Amino acid sequence: MTTDDPNNDRTPTLADVARLAKVSTATVSRCLNSPDRVIEKTRTKVLAAVRDLGYAPNFNARALAAKHTNTIGAIIPTMENAIFARALQAFQEELGGSGVTLLVASSSYRADLEEEQIRTLVSRGADGILLIGYHRDPKIYEFLQRQGVPIVVAWVFDPQADVLTVGFDNFTAMKALADKVISMGHRRIATITANPEYNDRASERLRGIRAAMSEAGISATDLSIVESAYGIDEGGKALEQILAQPVRPSVVMCGNDVLAVGAIARAKELGLRVPEDISVTGFDDIEIAKISSPPLTTVHVPHRRMGKEAARMLINLVNATKDQKNTLIETSLKIRSSLSKR
Amino acid sequence: MTTDDPNNDRTPTLADVARLAKVSTATVSRCLNSPDRVIEKTRTKVLAAVRDLGYAPNFNARALAAKHTNTIGAIIPTMENAIFARALQAFQEELGGSGVTLLVASSSYRADLEEEQIRTLVSRGADGILLIGYHRDPKIYEFLQRQGVPIVVAWVFDPQADVLTVGFDNFTAMKALADKVISMGHRRIATITANPEYNDRASERLRGIRAAMSEAGISATDLSIVESAYGIDEGGKALEQILAQPVRPSVVMCGNDVLAVGAIARAKELGLRVPEDISVTGFDDIEIAKISSPPLTTVHVPHRRMGKEAARMLINLVNATKDQKNTLIETSLKIRSSLSKR
């Protein structure tokens, strides 16, 4: 065998294909990327060589030369939650339909990890990035802008923001639920929320509850707040904290459905009846809300629609097809039996 | 400005850093990759330049030159299921601890998509890949081997397989549960399962039920099988199919917990009491199993441990640290009140 015999065991390259098909590497490249720019006969010849060699293009080399990757990244707080998973699935489906592949990372709700992952995604050449929630170090937005990587922020709707958002108004949505709760006679309210300091969805929802109470003339001191990580067990523990307080609330408004079903389960374990002894509400309307017993009163969020819309916006943004605008996703109240009159 | 003025708006490169720090690109590269191979003084100088420019290495260029990416890929059937999410989270945590980043893709339980994603991961230069389940076209294994990309297969334990596996024995685990079910007096059994043809976990579990029945001298005709996609609603629909059959079974053994809670919810909606009128079992022991009402009898699978172990094996495999061997993850029965004596 001569030195430049292509038939050794390293993975085949464009050059190998070109040699076998007796054309130039440029032609092979064209066959793969814009087949119509090459004559039928040579195309079949090249494609045959591709198949014979089991050639697969080297993505990194391609990205390096082409300066785009047909890849969009997404950073979600966690995969261990149907909420994000559902939206992400729709996001991916929509992307796939346009031939772009998705790169996912999860930040575990940690700002430092998220920042790291943003840099990773950028250095990997993501053509665009999906982020959850608006609140983060301004430097990150500057960085992204400098790098020329377009982003879309989901889960919030904010026409004021200087980035594109797709989502709903967390304040209004939770306020609507709180209005309903109050209209049913509840005065002493407890809430289980994520740390609102670094989570704008959580802080807006909390603000919604406060606004509703204030409007109804209920003292802010009648709201007791427990912060908790998201999780079923965590919801249960938070409920225990609430019950340990001197005055028992008549309703517990939870930051999401996962916390809520955890709270319900624990309440029942402790011998309380839901909703007779204590009402519970959630947020998101994921599948467990329906099968919970009692079924959960919650705010319905069309996650799949949001994911799909985010993908559409991002694709258009990357292609600079046209000016995109913020898009509002409508939410609605889902009243089920975990909430009853006081 | 001269033509080679670095101070324009394209993103900075190694060369820019080198110029600013007045060293060669090789030195900059070394500073970043093996800092100890360069003297303190020049290192600080270089690092300062890196910061000033906001330089971030181009991942694709690095991968192209270095021929490895410090990246491991994982393809899971779906993200919309806590089962995989939980294992994947642990997988990622373990990888992160070793400085390797994770690339995730989800195949939607479709063999064709999975194959495509495997090729994508390979062409992106993944140093190793995690796959779920052993059953797939042998050509894929050949391809992976030719490309020199090591893999680990999770969710199954099979010492016979010619690839590394980490998981449990689906047959034995489900048989143990079926043994228990039968010991409680059940004779007419129904099962809701994923299509066993392309899902070796499902087919092994089904085989486990059959073996237990056979050992107990129960006719195979006393098993009624309903195939279903995984999902809460799907579980409910499958239960309806079961109830529509002439003879009602006394127990429904589900392929996973998600199907099981869906079946329970639907049964209750239809006025049946669980377990008095019909018992239900699951598989996996995810969080909803505990909060289901009644709580779900199921097979406990330590998903996080499995994910962590998979990461460890893959890292060692990539580094060729030492010979890896198949590792067995122990499962256990979780008996809760959704199963009662016949």
Place this chain on the structure above:
DNA sequence: TTGTAGGCGTTATCAC
């Protein structure tokens, strides 16, 4: 310890 220079596999700009 540091610098020089060739190469990694593609794409894209030119000619022809």
Place this chain on the structure above:
DNA sequence: GTGATAACGCCTACAA
């Protein structure tokens, strides 16, 4: 329609 050939940004012998 096709073929040379120069980038793309980084790593890594090899030399100094």
